[in-house]
Amino acid sequence: MDWITHEEDVWFDFRGEHPNQLTEGRFYRGTVDGFAEFGVFVDLSPSVTGLLHRSELDRRLESLDWERGDAVFVQVKNIRDNGNVDLGWSIRQSEGEFRGARIDDPDGDPDGEPLDVESDDTAKPVKTRPKPDQERSSAPDDDADVTAADGDAANGRVTEAEEDATDETTDETAEPVDLESFPRVAVSDLDDRVGDEVSVEGFVVDVYQTSGPTVFEVRDETGTVECAAFVEAGVRAYPEVESEDAVRLAGEVELRRGELQIETEALDVLEGEEAAAVQGRLDDAMTSRARPESVEPLAEHASVEALVDEIADAAEAIRRAVFDGRPVVVRHAATADGYVAGAAIERAVLPLVREEYATSDAEYHYFTRRPLDDPMYGMDAATNDVTRMLQGRDRHDEKLPLVLLVGTGSTAESTDGLGLLGVYGARRVVLDAATADEEVADVSEVLVDSEADDLSTGVLAANVAAAVNPQVRDDVKHLPAVSYWEQTPAAYLQAAEEAGYDADRVREMREAVALEAYYQSYQDKRELITDLLFEDGGGLAGHVSEQFRIKLDAEVETAEANLETREAEGVHFAVLDTDSYTHRFDFPPTTLLLDELHRRNRVDDAPFVTVGVGTDELHIRSTAPVDVRSVAAAAREAVPGAGVTAFGIRDGRIEFLSGMREDVLNAVVAAVADQI
Structure with a gap:
């Protein structure tokens, strides 16, 4: 045949x-x-x-x-x-x-x-996992760093070691190796020590059992090196050594297929003061590497200049996660501002990931951006994230991630979700242009918020991105202007102009992102958002923006014809029945429609409030400051049993029982008028 x-x-x-x-x-x-x-x-x-x-x-x-x-x-x-x-x-x-x-x-x-499979000894080795009785133990917050980059390394670098090791036998009568007799060398200096016998001190960040030797990946304050230890083909060497152990390891430095490797002769686990010294050196080096040298705002903006220390803290946390092999998960609002903010962070982090990890899947493995439909980080989103990260930890030995909440996690409604992340040891950074509730500070490790009323989340995120990776500063310079729907600070319009984006391009990009943010809002749309914000000559954004304008104008026209106007205590109200006079499952979403209605119909000589009321929720937009929680509390007292709750204060959203809709609406209007 x-x-x-x-x-x-x-x-x-x-x-x-x-x-x-x-x-x-x-x-x-x-x-x-x-x-x-x-x-x-x-x-x-x-x-x-x-x-x-x-x-x-x-x-x-x-x-x-x-x-x-x-x-x-x-x-x-x-x-x-x-x-x-x-x-x-x-x-x-x-x-x-x-x-x-x-x-x-x-x-x-x-x-x-x-290929004779049984006799072929030139085929590449197939990596195998440890036998059940040789598996290392896994503590609840074990976050061993297993990455795709390590897979490449184990697949290529240890091949010759396996070939060499097959000829070796274990000498149980060998004299113990005196680790102190080997000079300690920093990993970064191993290039000059090929052929020498040295020792290194660091932490085990990964352990692989191949079909030949056991491979320990050891990191010190200067870098990471793979160390091959052989006792018998496919048998775990030093089974007492686990990921995250501080160790002193000695052996000969060799060059395997262009990559450095230490052929391990002895390995000890360090404890007490010795382990603390290794940790101290690592912490100092990581802080020095991860902390931005300075934070230079993208444009002159007093509100940003007041937050340079907090921006540096957020940038340090993100950079540290990348350098530490910890995935970065960005959760942002499914709005134009939210997508701009998330895309800014993405633009800064991906090049760092590519530099740190050379494998083809690294940028997907170490960075994820997931939009949120709700205006807070609730238990549903947190449970989803925790489930994914625990599966990654238990099935693939991934480190627990850094979760960055952009414009979604700064209210009290988010504390349970943040707390769940904290229970499992995930790092938490919260970034929001509004003032965070006091409870959030207790469940987040880094918090960047502001009392200023001229900030957008996109502005903060773009400045954090420039601090994370100064190489993308010019790439993100125009994003702050894109994040504002109105009252854009002149400095950002000028920065966008200098970057080659005039006012029309900025508007088109904003509208295009807003439209795409709506469709399948739970997806990151990485390539599409990149095209719209960074790599589009104007054609794509212009085309999508035209569709945005057609859809929005048609919906606004219908809504304006059905606005109910009221006045209470000198406050003008425009009320829209969103169930009856909007297409609930088509663009634009209720929140964006109300924003546009409010901009087009407000009056300048008196407080103006737009209210969109649906079956069991309403949204408030106001030219004067409104405390949504206080309004909800007053309405709850006025209409007992209606289940009135402030669900998303960033979104001006109040929920209630549908059977009490009219009573709740009247109570909310009265409460807003009293407050203003």
Whole structure:
């Protein structure tokens, strides 16, 4: 039988170094490198990784029993121009289910030389996980740093060590190694010590059991190095050593495939003062590296200049998370301002992630941006985030993330959600242009808020982004102007103009982002938002903005024809029945429509309030300051049993029982008039 006509019956072992050397349609053996919300990353060789998208699976992604390092079989579906490899599912997941195996070597036979799996000793090693009795223990807040970058390293750097190790035997009678006799060397200085026997002191941030040696990734105050320790092929060396242990390790510095590695001769766990000294050096070095040298506001703005210390604190926390291998999760409002703010942070963090971790999936693994529909960080969102981070920790040994709440987490309604994150040890940073409730300070590690009335969340986030990564300062300079719907400070309009964005472009970008923020608002829309805010010559934003204006104007016209006007104690009210006179499940959302109605219909010579009332909730917009919680309390007292609650004070939102709607509306109008 001509096997070439039946390539689907064999699997290939890829020996190339570039995606373009793969053959579309072939099945390949690979190793699981990492997981993301959208699929699984699979290493096909030490230098080539592909994505098996969740849509290609024959089951739910969450139901896969794969672990990082497992051998799997996939089909190459497509090789993109940018080098990305799209993989397909293989229903056959064992060698025995195929009719043979061949070598896919770009320098060899294009049809593939037959591969004798049992006798082949040149194939790349398949990483394996420790046996059950060799697994390291996992404390409740164990946040071992297992990354896709480490997968590449273990897949490529230890290969020669495994080959060497297969010839070694364990000498149980060997004399103990005196660690003190090895000179201590900083990891950053190992380049000059190849061939020397040295010791390093640091923390174990990862442990891998390969088919040969055990690999310990050790970090000191200057960098990270992999250390291979061998007792027997596939057997865990130093089983008492776990992630997060402070250690002193000695061995010979070697260069494996261009990467430094220490062939471990001895390893001790440090305790007490010795461990504290290692931690102190690491903390000092991390603070020095993560803390911005200075915070230079993007434009002259007194409200921002008053917050430079807080901005530096937030930037330090974000940078520290990246350098520490901790994922950054950004939660922002699903509004134009929220998307601008989240995109600013994303623009700053992704280049740092790429510099720190060279694997293809790093920017997805270490950074996630998830919009929030609600104006607070409630228990539903927090439970979702905690579930994901615990799955990442327990299934893939990920570190617990830094959760950055942008314009969503500064009210008392968010404290339960923030508290849940704190119970599990996730880092919490809250960033909001409004004044945070006192309770929030107790459940967040870094808080940036303001009493100024001329700030947007986008302004704060853009300034934090410039402090996180000064290289993107020019990229985000125009974003503050985009974040304002009105009363944009002149300094930001000028900054946008200098960056090449005139007033019309700024407006188009704002409107385009607002429209896209509405559709499937729970998604980050990373590529689309990037195109709109950073890489668009004007055509895309202009097109989407036109659709925004058409939809908004039509809805406003209908709403204005059905506004009910009232006056109470000199305060003018415009009331809209949002159930009857809006399309509830189409653009624009109620909040954006009310904002626009309020801007177009307010009067200048008296306090003006716009109220949108639906089945069981209402929203307030006012030209004068209104304490929504106090209004809700007064209405609750006036209409007992109506379940009146201030649900989202940033959004001016009050909830109630639908059967008491008219009574609650009258009580709210009276309470607002009394307060103003």
